[in-house]
Amino acid sequence: MTTPAVSSTSTISAGTARQAPASFQELSDLSVMIGGQGGDGTLTVSDLLGRYFRRRGLYVYSSRNVLSRIRGGHADASVRASKLPVAAEKATVNLLLAFDHEAIDIGRAELDADGLILYDSSSFQSDAPDAIGFPFATLVGGQVGQPIYKNTAAYGAISIILGLDPILTSAVIEDRFQRRGAEALEKNLKALEIGRRLALDRPELVGRWSVADGDAHDRILITGNHAVALGFVVGGGRFFAGYPITPATEVMEYLMRYLPALHGVARQAEDELAAINMIIGASYAGARVMTSTSGPGLSLMTEGIGHAGAAEIPIVVADCQRVGPSTGEPTRHEQSDLSHLANLGHGEFPRLILAPGTIEDCFQLTGQALNLAEKWRLPVILLLDQALCQNAVTAAPFDLSAARIDRGDRLTAEDLQKMTRYGYYQYSAQGFSPYAPPGTPGGIAQVTGNEHDEMGHVSVNPVNRAKMMEKRMGKMVEVVPELPSPSLYAMEGARTGIIGYGSTWGPIREAQEILRHQDLPTTFYQARTLFPVPTPSLGPFLDSVDVAFIVEHNYTGQFARLVREHLPEHHRKLRSIVKYDGMSFRAPEIARRVQES
Amino acid sequence: MVETVKPIPSTWCPGCGDFGVLAAVKKAALELAIPSHELVLVGGIGCSGGIHNFLDMNGIHALHGRLLAQAVGVKLGNPKLTVIAAGGDGDGYAIGMGHFIHAFKKNASFLYIVMNNETYGLTKGQASPTSQLGYEGNVENPFDAILTALSIPAPNFVARTFSGDPKQMTQILVESLKFNRENRGFAFVEALSPCVTYNDTYKEWRAKVQDISKLSGYDATDRAKTFQLCLDTIAQGRIPIGVMHRPREVSAEAASLELKLLPDRTGPAVADIDLTSNRATYERLLHALA
Numbered sequence: 001m002t003t004p005a006v007s008s009t010s011t012i013s014a015g016t017a018r019q020a021p022a023s024f025q026e027l028s029d030l031s032v033m034i035g036g037q038g039g040d041g042t043l044t045v046s047d048l049l050g051r052y053f054r055r056r057g058l059y060v061y062s063s064r065n066v067l068s069r070i071r072g073g074h075a076d077a078s079v080r081a082s083k084l085p086v087a088a089e090k091a092t093v094n095l096l097l098a099f100d101h102e103a104i105d106i107g108r109a110e111l112d113a114d115g116l117i118l119y120d121s122s123s124f125q126s127d128a129p130d131a132i133g134f135p136f137a138t139l140v141g142g143q144v145g146q147p148i149y150k151n152t153a154a155y156g157a158i159s160i161i162l163g164l165d166p167i168l169t170s171a172v173i174e175d176r177f178q179r180r181g182a183e184a185l186e187k188n189l190k191a192l193e194i195g196r197r198l199a200l201d202r203p204e205l206v207g208r209w210s211v212a213d214g215d216a217h218d219r220i221l222i223t224g225n226h227a228v229a230l231g232f233v234v235g236g237g238r239f240f241a242g243y244p245i246t247p248a249t250e251v252m253e254y255l256m257r258y259l260p261a262l263h264g265v266a267r268q269a270e271d272e273l274a275a276i277n278m279i280i281g282a283s284y285a286g287a288r289v290m291t292s293t294s295g296p297g298l299s300l301m302t303e304g305i306g307h308a309g310a311a312e313i314p315i316v317v318a319d320c321q322r323v324g325p326s327t328g329e330p331t332r333h334e335q336s337d338l339s340h341l342a343n344l345g346h347g348e349f350p351r352l353i354l355a356p357g358t359i360e361d362c363f364q365l366t367g368q369a370l371n372l373a374e375k376w377r378l379p380v381i382l383l384l385d386q387a388l389c390q391n392a393v394t395a396a397p398f399d400l401s402a403a404r405i406d407r408g409d410r411l412t413a414e415d416l417q418k419m420t421r422y423g424y425y426q427y428s429a430q431g432f433s434p435y436a437p438p439g440t441p442g443g444i445a446q447v448t449g450n451e452h453d454e455m456g457h458v459s460v461n462p463v464n465r466a467k468m469m470e471k472r473m474g475k476m477v478e479v480v481p482e483l484p485s486p487s488l489y490a491m492e493g494a495r496t497g498i499i500g501y502g503s504t505w506g507p508i509r510e511a512q513e514i515l516r517h518q519d520l521p522t523t524f525y526q527a528r529t530l531f532p533v534p535t536p537s538l539g540p541f542l543d544s545v546d547v548a549f550i551v552e553h554n555y556t557g558q559f560a561r562l563v564r565e566h567l568p569e570h571h572r573k574l575r576s577i578v579k580y581d582g583m584s585f586r587a588p589e590i591a592r593r594v595q596e597s
Numbered sequence: 598m599v600e601t602v603k604p605i606p607s608t609w610c611p612g613c614g615d616f617g618v619l620a621a622v623k624k625a626a627l628e629l630a631i632p633s634h635e636l637v638l639v640g641g642i643g644c645s646g647g648i649h650n651f652l653d654m655n656g657i658h659a660l661h662g663r664l665l666a667q668a669v670g671v672k673l674g675n676p677k678l679t680v681i682a683a684g685g686d687g688d689g690y691a692i693g694m695g696h697f698i699h700a701f702k703k704n705a706s707f708l709y710i711v712m713n714n715e716t717y718g719l720t721k722g723q724a725s726p727t728s729q730l731g732y733e734g735n736v737e738n739p740f741d742a743i744l745t746a747l748s749i750p751a752p753n754f755v756a757r758t759f760s761g762d763p764k765q766m767t768q769i770l771v772e773s774l775k776f777n778r779e780n781r782g783f784a785f786v787e788a789l790s791p792c793v794t795y796n797d798t799y800k801e802w803r804a805k806v807q808d809i810s811k812l813s814g815y816d817a818t819d820r821a822k823t824f825q826l827c828l829d830t831i832a833q834g835r836i837p838i839g840v841m842h843r844p845r846e847v848s849a850e851a852a853s854l855e856l857k858l859l860p861d862r863t864g865p866a867v868a869d870i871d872l873t874s875n876r877a878t879y880e881r882l883l884h885a886l887a
Contacts, residue, residue: 220886230886234879236870239674258882262875263868265673265858270699274666277659277696281639281670284657285678286866289670307660400879403872421600437866438637438655438671439678444601446649448658455602458650 025114028083028212031090032158033110034151035076035103036120038069041151044176045097046077048155051172052164053081054221054394057214061086061506062221063391063584068246068330074102083214087358087393087506091586094209095161097154104128116208118157120150132205134198140191149191156195163210166196220397224362224388224503225292228318229254230398231366232290236405237316238264239282239289241275243297246330247386248320251292272297276304276315283313284447286410286437288370292318295328295337302345305379309349311449312425312433312472314373316366318382320389321502323582332582333386335502336554341381342531342562350376350475353531354484355383357505359395361528362388365484367403372482375408376432376475383530385553387584388503409434416442423455425468431475476532484528486537491521496594497541497548497573501527501559503584504551510587515594522594530559533566542570549594555580607651614790614799615645615712617760622652622681622710625770629778631679639668641684641693644719645712645790648683659684662693665700665709669854672705675866676855679778680707687717690726690740697742701749704782705854708773711742711785714792722795732796741831742787743841747824752844752852754784759838760791761803769840780862781844782853789836807835817843 032049034042043064050062058081067073080090096107098119104126111117119126121133122141136154141147152173159169173192177185199205229251232240240259242252255266265282269275272293279289293301298319308315321337323329341353354369356362366382373380411434416422424445426433436443446456451468453459487505489512496515500508505526512522525541525548527534542548548570550560557576564571577593579585609615626636636654640646642661649656659667659682668682689697689711700709715732717723724735727742746755754776758766766788773784789806791798807830809815809823816822817840830837844852851857855864869875 220883222886226886230882233882234872234875238865238868238870239670241670260858262878263859263863264865267673269666270695273663274669274696274699277663277666278670278673281657281667281672282674282865283670284667285637285671285674285864287674287864287868288870289865303660304663311658397883400872400876400883405870405872416599419599423602437675439635439675439866441632441634442599442601444634444653444655446602446656446658448656449660450658456656457602457605458647 026210026212027094029080029086029090030094030209030211031078031080031092032095032097033076033078033093033107034097035074035107036099038067038073038075039071040075040099041148042075042077042099045151045155046079048172048176049079049158050221050392051175052168053079053211054219055168055172056211057217058082059085059214059216060221060394061088061391063089063387066331074106076103076106081211083212086510088510089584089586091588095158097158100124101126104131116161118154118161120154122147122150136195139194139198143194144187144190146187149187152188152191153195153198156192157199160196160199161205161208163207216394218397219394221392221394222359223250223390223392224356224359224384225250225320225390226254227359227362228292228366228382228384231363232370233258233262234400234403235288235367235370237288237290237370238262239279239287240266240291241269241278242291242293243269243272243275245294245297247322247389248292248294248297248318250390251318272300273304276301276317279315280304280308280313283315284438288374290316290318290370292320294320294322295324296326298337298340305351306345306347306349307449308379309345309351309472310347311447312377313447314377315379316369316373316382317379318366318384321383321385329582331386333584334553334580334582335385336558336580338383338530338558339556339561341383348469348473350378350472351531352378352380352479352483353383353529354380355501355528355530356388357487357500357502357526357528359393360398363398365528368484371404371406372479375406376479377408377435378475383502385502408432411436411440411443413441413443416440425452425454425456425471427454427467427471430478431471480532480536483534486528486534487526488523488541489526490523491516494521494523495546496520496522497545498522498524498551498594499527499548499559499563500524500551501530504553507585507587507590508551511590511594514587514591518591518595520595527559531562533562535566538563539567542567542573545573547575548573549575549577549597551577551585551590553579553584604651604653608647609644610794612793613644614714614760614788614792615648617763617766618645618683618710618712618788618790619648619651621763621766621770622648624767625774626654628771629774631774635677635679637671637678637680639664639671639680639682641682641688643685643688643717645683645685646688662688662691663696664688665693665696668707668709669700669703669705672707672855673858673864675864676780676859676862677864679774681710682707683710683712686711686713686715686727687725690742698745698749700783701746701751701753701785703854704751704753704852706777706780706782708770708777708784708786711787712790713742713787714790714796715739715798716792716796718792718795743837744824744827746785747820747827747842752782752848753842754782754844755842756785756840757787757789757838759789759802759806761799762806765808765838772840780853780856789838802836805834805836806838809837809839809841817841818845
């Protein structure tokens, strides 16, 4: 079929689009999905739309679904814009932009009843009755010289269909392409105009929708990986070593770009074994350190994390979880490393697991992880997940004045002069010892992963061994008051609890609204500390509900198992809502599964 | 004065080759008058890796095979420290081989001493990467670290010494540490260090070592020539020792990793992380995201 079907709102003419309220529909929560082959520029379109909506004061959530390859294979990106805060994908798509057949096949399933499919008809014709084809690549190739700008033309057509402000539509292009030079900018603006013309020539498409303005102004649009990286810098992090791995690499790339100006170092190591040991070395030297990785890299880092626990060397490890085990699905979403992390390594040693759920958490908890690690002299894991790491969301600019740096009991040469004795493993009431980085006059020390006495001498003395085990393991108890507290979202009269962590925050918050409209008030415990299991707050939470659903992205209900183990008295109340297909939860699915139980 | 950790008496077998290395490290540190609080010894796993316990300086005992990664971290963390990594042939050439190759490539200024005894002594005499054919039933060809080092085109300092020649060993360690302290790059010194209990090669090695600098055509700045001299020496049943590679001269451009990354040698460990003084920079980073 070469002539696209006329949509049901075709009565609107170009000239009257903005004055035709009869079929004019204003969207206050919309989703645009862009699909094609890797290299088609789908992410560029979603980025441009995201920038536009953000500047109109809307909350934006943009996500991507790509394959682990540079070019080719299906790739799609979604951008959601809403007057209300959102941190999840919308259940249905209003507008689908397709650069190939597959994008239509995949996207169609998610299309809203009133949704519209727009596709590039340069290389194929869709026989979908409701699909509208424009030859973006052909026209752009002819008039601009390079068909690759077809994505910008498509953005132009979308801007007409959604009734976007033409001045801001171009301004966003300028924002994005200015850095690439005058020629690239000019070509993009030309392509934009080609796309706009195509849509303007189709009166039934002009102003098919309009998009409400929001009041969320002065927001930043940021991914979790960048929020973690920035949190690290502001938290005083100055040494990073990592190894490229999806979906964690952006942390390393950001830090390689910005740390050098701050007397910081970010290095790409030869493997994860080197990365974890490089940060151990730099931490011992006195720097605040971090690495970021994902499942396969985490497996390799396990020996290093155990060493840091035994030798009492502070490190922060950001685990951007993906589908595992083995190579799994590098670009897909899962939360399946918790059991490993809670039990990680041979032998027994203290470790903390913090779980940011919002973009603000990513920033703030990274700083807190650095403080906890350095003061308590132990490894701290920042447990992230693919959706949180790589999807971009609007946020208020982070509050820099709320940042705090706590270096624990760090000694200077003057401090040492006042002391009679200094050993790296000196006993203290809370389990952490004072420390002087090497190079501090008077502060010579021995540091080792062998069992040791207070001075760092290797020791197998049974009395010493027991005391040192108690010193280290005791930190897990003493540290509890300093751990991040949960975020609680309680509705009046709620007796149904929901427990979640990481990126499930977004869909759970929306599911709460859906359930409220279904007369089921809920209360949500967003765990920000996962290990040690936050019994002091989770116990009372479970006391307050009749049933609690633990929502997580894994097969076995890993956090649910920990909660059952540590709060056995509540086990009858606990239900698991799990998902392990590589895709993140959308709100209606959580709401439905709460209702069905 | 504050009481800190004191060196303990060595736990090595009497006559162990590692005593030669211990003495040479002490002499070199003394000769260069390096304050002990500025010295860090990163120890590997194995008999030799315990050397940090016997020295009056800072010590950090690394995981098996990971001492080079930790040493790179220490040096980049604070380039003003003098860093020595020391371990055995199993630690460096078996489990640590990946890091070994990359240490040359990275070229951070620290000294790596491998005490090569051609056996796993601490676990009671298994074949190591450098073991000769036939040792404990070994059927794998021995690894030669010097030939490998010479094949990596980076401006490193490379040498082999023998515990039976303490004078040469001290000289070479002094030269290596000077090279490091001038931030010129990585120094690798293999010390032939016999295990008197499981592989006593003292007599054999004393007879076989050949100071390569005494051979005609020797030029430590010429990799290809040195490589050929080593091959010729080995073909004669001898073991080449001496300085194997010495970069031509101090180059105007930074050669070492720490100088490339931290030209003023102010490292992450001492960087200013104060929130107030960095506020303007952090604001800029935040707005770059808008």
